[in-house]
Amino acid sequence: MCTLTHRHAIHCILPPYILSRIAEHGPPELRGTAIRALLVDPSIRIVRATTAGPVLGSVARLRSAAGNILTPSPLRTIRDAQHKPEAPGATVVRREGDAPTGDPAADEAYDGLGATFALYWEAYQRNSIDDAGLPLDATVHYDQDYDNAFWDGTQMVFGDGDGALFNRFTLALDVIGHELTHGVTEKEAGLAYFNQSGALNESISDVFGSLVKQKALGQDAAAADWLIGEGLFTPKVKGSALRSMKAPGTAYDDPVLGKDPQPAHMDDFVRTNQDNGGVHINSGIPNRAFYLAATAIGGKAWDRAGTIWYNALLDPNVRANTDFAAFARVTVDVAGRLYGAGSAEATAVGTAWSDVGVS
Amino acid sequence: MADEAGCGGEARMRVEGGFAHLPGRATDSCVPFERLGGDERAELARLADEASFFDCTPQPAAPRPDARTYTIGLTIDGRSRDLQLAEPIHDPRLAALVATVRRITRERGGA
Numbered sequence: 324m325c326t327l328t329h330r331h332a333i334h335c336i337l338p339p340y341i342l343s344r345i346a347e348h349g350p351p352e353l354r355g356t357a358i359r360a361l362l363v364d365p366s367i368r369i370v371r372a373t374t375a376g377p378v379l380g381s382v383a384r385l386r387s388a389a390g391n392i393l394t395p396s397p398l399r400t401i402r403d404a405q406h407k408p409e410a411p412g413a414t415v416v417r418r419e420g421d422a423p424t425g426d427p428a429a430d431e432a433y434d435g436l437g438a439t440f441a442l443y444w445e446a447y448q449r450n451s452i453d454d455a456g457l458p459l460d461a462t463v464h465y466d467q468d469y470d471n472a473f474w475d476g477t478q479m480v481f482g483d484g485d486g487a488l489f490n491r492f493t494l495a496l497d498v499i500g501h502e503l504t505h506g507v508t509e510k511e512a513g514l515a516y517f518n519q520s521g522a523l524n525e526s527i528s529d530v531f532g533s534l535v536k537q538k539a540l541g542q543d544a545a546a547a548d549w550l551i552g553e554g555l556f557t558p559k560v561k562g563s564a565l566r567s568m569k570a571p572g573t574a575y576d577d578p579v580l581g582k583d584p585q586p587a588h589m590d591d592f593v594r595t596n597q598d599n600g601g602v603h604i605n606s607g608i609p610n611r612a613f614y615l616a617a618t619a620i621g622g623k624a625w626d627r628a629g630t631i632w633y634n635a636l637l638d639p640n641v642r643a644n645t646d647f648a649a650f651a652r653v654t655v656d657v658a659g660r661l662y663g664a665g666s667a668e669a670t671a672v673g674t675a676w677s678d679v680g681v682s
Numbered sequence: 683m684a685d686e687a688g689c690g691g692e693a694r695m696r697v698e699g700g701f702a703h704l705p706g707r708a709t710d711s712c713v714p715f716e717r718l719g720g721d722e723r724a725e726l727a728r729l730a731d732e733a734s735f736f737d738c739t740p741q742p743a744a745p746r747p748d749a750r751t752y753t754i755g756l757t758i759d760g761r762s763r764d765l766q767l768a769e770p771i772h773d774p775r776l777a778a779l780v781a782t783v784r785r786i787t788r789e790r791g792g793a
Contacts, residue, residue, distance in 0.1 A: 408777040410770045466781065471700045473748035475770055498701065505747040516745045524747065552702065565702040581705030599745050603703040 395450040397440040398458040401429045404465045410480045412462040428463040428493045432481060435499030435535075436461060442500070442535045443507070446625045447633045452506035459503065463493060472498055474505035487559065488579065494554045500535030501528040501551065512641040519646040521602035526609035529568060530632055534625040544617040544624040550574065568614045571607025587611045589647070589680030608679050609647055615675035616654075620668055627668050631658045651676040691715050693726060694755030694764065695787040701748045711787035722786065727758055729782055733775035736761050743768040752780050 399419050402412035403426075416429045423430045436459045443449040451457045460478035469482025470489035479502040483491045492498055505528050508514055514524035529551050537547045551574075552565030562575020562583070571585035585607030586592055592608065595601045617628035635641060635653045645653075654676070658669035676682065692714045697707065715723050730736065735756060745751065745768060752771075755764040771777040 408769070408771060408781055409774070468785075471748065471750060473701070473746060473750070473769070475746055475749065480770065492701070501701075502748065509747075516747055528747070577706065579706050581707075584703060584705055597698060597708055598703040599699065601703070603701075 395444055395456055397437055397451065398456065399433055399436050400458060400460050401432050402460070402462045403429065404462050404480075406464055406467050406483075408466040408469075410462045410465060410475055411460065411478055412464070416463075426463075428481065428483065428491050431491075431493035431496075432461040432463050432479070432499065435493065435496050436479075436503065438496060438539045439500045439503045439531075439535045442531070442538050442625060446534075446538070446629060449507070449633075452503060453510045457506075461499075463491075472502055474502045474509075476509070479503060484555070484557075486557070488557055490555055490557060492555060495552050496539060497529075497532035497536040497551055497553075498555070499532070501532030504528040504531040507531070508636065511636050512645065513643045514641075514645060515643045516599055516602060518600035518602075519605065520644050521599050522605040523609055523645065523647060523650055525602045525606035526613070527632070527636060529566065529606060529610050530613045531629070533568060534629050537623070538625050543622055544628070545621070547624065549614050566603075566607065566610070568607075568610040571611055585610075587679065608681065609650070612651070612675045612679045612681065615678055616672045619671035619675065627662070628672075631661065631668065631672060634661065647681045651681045691757035691759065691762075692755075693783050693786055694753075694757075695783050696753040697750055697784070698753075699745065699748070699750045713787050713790045717790050718786065726756065726779075726782065726786070729775070729779040730756055730758060733773065733779045735765065735776075735779060736763050738765075738776070740765055740767075752784070754780055754783050756783070 397419065399417070400415060401417040401424075403414045403416045404410060404412035405414065407413075416426065417424050417433050423433075440451060440459065443451070451459065462478060462480045463483075465480050465482045468485040470484045470492070472479065472481045472492040474480075479499065481492045481499075505524070508524050508527055514520045514527070516524055532551060533547065533549060537544075540547075549569035550564035550567055553563060555565060556562050556575070560575065560580060561577040562580070564574045566583070566585060567574045571587040572583050574583040574585070576582045584593065584604050586605060587607055588611075589608060593601045593604045595604065598604055613628065613632060616631070617624035620627050631654055634657045635650065638653045638657060640653050640656075641650060655669060655673045658666065658672045662668040692712055694710065694712045696710045700707075718726075735754075749769045751766060751768045753764055753766045756762070767776060767780060771780060
């Protein structure tokens with residue numbers, strides 16, 4: 324029963340079909356309210372999420388009738404693996420709209436997924452991983468002493484670290500953005516996770532992971548640290564982060580973990596059978612190319628530089644086996660299409676790739 | 683990997699992949715059973731038996747971004763096998779075996 328007097332009556336719990344009728348046929352002063360109630364109603368959140376890309380059908384007509392422009396929102400679910408090697412975790416600890424749990428890992432994962440969703444929507448008008456509102460799932464507290472995070476094809480999985488060398492992996496916002504971006508890449512170019520295409524896959528995750536962090540901090544390219552995984556090491560480790568996009572090969576040099584093996588230039592490209600053909604090693608080369616392009620272009624890196632890289636990822640010429648040189652050509656083409664062939668942006672992108680030895 | 687050693691065998695582990703390539707971690711570890719207590723040897727034998735480690739059919743899996751690949755090896759009572767598994771390991775018995783070998787090789791192992 325509707326008893327609240329400080330809220331409009333239409334905010335009360337009405338079945339969606341009644342709200343739809345009001346939205347479509349009701350008096351003008353109630354139609355917009357009905358649409359907003361429909362969009363807020365948890366019972367249709369999944370429907371909204373899955374129809375918020377190219378909007379079609381009755382929902383689109385309803386939105387159009389109400390004159391509303393949809394702003395998608397994430398649909399997050401955080402699960403707890405309770406230190407077992409199980410993903411998804413058995414226990415749901417936070418759903419979309421729930422209050423913080425007080426568990427730092429669960430709340431950081433929730434907030435990080437939200438920040439990543441915000442970057443993709445606000446900067447590139449991409450609605451979640453698949454651009455169709457795919458729910459965002461994450462599992463935290465995976466396994467014991469687990470110092471890693473990964474994308475398993477359906478969700479992000481985060482360990483708590485071993486406490487000796489590594490802190491929990493949700494601490495680093497760019498790591499969360501990195502993992503979600505693997506899902507975006509899988510849905511778009513589908514870059515094979517091996518050799519140069521795999522290193523490109525890794526680099527794209529570092530690029531957008533860093534942009535998630537930069538946007539959350541409101542930093543421009545010159546102010547950003549361009550580190551990946553800053554804060555993951557405990558004080559026992561001699562290093563600042565897992566990777567540096569600005570200066571690949573300098574992130575750590577530690578007696579236990581060894582020295583950061585990333586090259587910054589094609590002259591130092593590493594041929595190896597380890598690490599799926601060096602996907603986390605040679606990604607330093609395209610990482611630095613993005614850093615050089617973004618700082619040469621200036622301003623917020625997610626604006627022009629990020630837009631160029633994002634549109635390159637969506638370009639049909641970028642396929643599963645695309646290598647550094649092919650991706651470089653696409654980024655230059657995209658920059659030319661977006662900003663002009665002789666623009667400062669296109670020149671900066673071409674020069675950046677040339678400076679890391681990719682042509 | 684190392685030869686069969688005292689007390690009927692050894693446990694071996696190689697970990698590849700992960701969010702970053704850490705050269706200091708990208709090494710093989712091997713623990714001869716003579717370095718283990720009787721309870722630990724019995725636990726490994728029990729977990730290997732429960733997971734059908736020496737008889738199971740490997741499930742090939744494409745590498746997942748940032749996921750690790752474990753090459754787990756056991757030599758027990760003359761039987762020896764090395765098996766490559768990508769995470770997440772969906773069989774809980776194999777997952778438990780990998781977790782235990784990881785722990786033992788990290789705590790007692792050497793390259």
